[in-house]
Amino acid sequence: MDWLYILMPIAGVKIFWPGLVILGVGVGIIGGFFGMGGAWMVTPGLNILGFPMAFAIGTDIAHMAGKSLISTLRHGKFGNVDYKLGVIMIVGTVGGFEVGAQMVMWLERMGSVEAVVRYIYLALLFLIAWMVFHDVNKRRQKEKAARAAGKEVDALATGIEWHKTLHKIKIPPMVNLEVAGIYCSAWLPIGVSFFTGWLAGILGIGGGLIRMPALIYLLGCPTHVAVGTDLFEVMISGLYGAASYTYKGRTELVAAIIMLCGASLGAQVGCVATKYIKGYGIRIAFGLAVVGCAVSIAMKLLGANVKELRVAMDVGSTWLVLGLVSGLSLYIFIKMVQGAKAELAAKKTA
Amino acid sequence: MKRIKLALFSLLLALTVPGFALAAGGGGAPIVLVADTRKLDGIMAWWANLYNESHLYFTILTVVLIPTIGVCFGIIADIIMHWIGLDLKSRDLAEH
Secondary structure: OHHHEEEOOOOOOEEEHHHHHHHHHHHHHHHHHHOOOOHHHHHHHHHHHOOOHHHHHHHHHHHHHHHHHHHHHHHHHHOOOOHHHHHHHHHHHHHHHHHHHHHHHHHHHHOOHHHHHHHHHHHHHHHHHHHHHHHHHHHHHHHHHHHHOOOOOOOOOOOOOHHHHHOOOOOOOEEEEOOOOEEEEOHHHHHHHHHHHHHHHHHOOOOHHHHHHHHHHHHOOOHHHHHHHHHHHHHHHHHHHHHHHHHOOOOOHHHHHHHHHHHHHHHHHHHHHOOOOOHHHHHHHHHHHHHHHHHHHHHHHHHHHOHHHHHHHHHHHHHHHHHHHHHHHHHHHHHHHHHHHHHHHHHHHO | OHHHHHHHHHHHHHHOOOOHHHHHHOOOOOOOOOOOOOOOOHHHHHHHHHHHHOHHHHHHHHHHHHHHHHHHHHHHHHHHHHHHOOOOOOOOOOOO
8 A cells, every 4th residue: 555655755754645635625625615725624634644734834825825726716707706805905914914923923022922822713713603603693583574574585685784884984095896896995905904914914824714704794795705805815825825935945845736636626616616505505604614623723722731631632623623624525515516417407408 | 682692602612721722832843954865766856856955946836836737727627617518607696
């Protein structure tokens, strides 16, 4: 079975290459569907396969850039990418990320960086999960109330409507974001992207996990446009990150290319699936992914703190992440196949 | 009231893991900064040598290769899906 292992020339470790393909396909599907890079799944996955942590991060970022490019092209063809919004947000994202990174340096000097980062991470994940499910719940309540009144709720209505309040800010210059269907002050997307960039800088992540819900709940983007526009941002930050990590010597190019082969196919499936799964379906699945991510981090931390539980928690959290990635990928894949079949059947009968 | 309770519960969940944060650092594996090219041949040896000689050239190669491979796969997938008969240019707006 030696042929199943490949020597990575830079990291100097032998890696089970089908594992790289499987991980690539999984994160490709999920990334293309949710509009995120998926570092929370891939970095631990690569680490489990045998990469040193620094190489796991660098390799993940390099493959993410390629995968996001494919997803952005596909979403662009669907009309899901608001390029104008994406470009405006880059300004805030870059500035915010730099401030966040400087704060990490400051916290490091204070000796409290680990604790602060972990607390923010966990609090943030729980907040996002709460936001998503609260939104779903409110939308159901609206549907219920409409049914009781003998009416039907507007198909485009949402549960949480914070964006409507934020759109009342009229500080010039005002921008018309045609694809997203938003007319607002340019300071709103800049402010939101600065905030999400700052959080990403502090947490040391790409930011898709935060930016996607922020685009929906704070800016009022339709879910599909939030997914596509976020992928456009991930692509740009991914390319910059890939260059930065590679220059520092922490990217295993062979592994990134193997993963990209799987991820490129998965990304297409994930993107096309957004055509067949309704916006609220995407939101619910996203909420579940966030909950799983938070629980796996809590389990890891618990294992690290309580020696007796270390092995059980490590194994448990690994299985949780892998199970979550497999389960979600399978769900998205099945929905995509069902949707494609229905579309082809409708075309035949037409 | 229900909303406040839910928010407090979410916050409490995050705060009921005190001290765990301190343990999150992890040991970290040793980082190899010079690739061992003795066991390699062909393109792998060329890659590893390029890495050892110049991180800058290796970075340029990576930044060029990754998007190129991505675009190639994207075009192949486009052709396959178009051949199957899927409409890849339009979608129905499902919600706001």
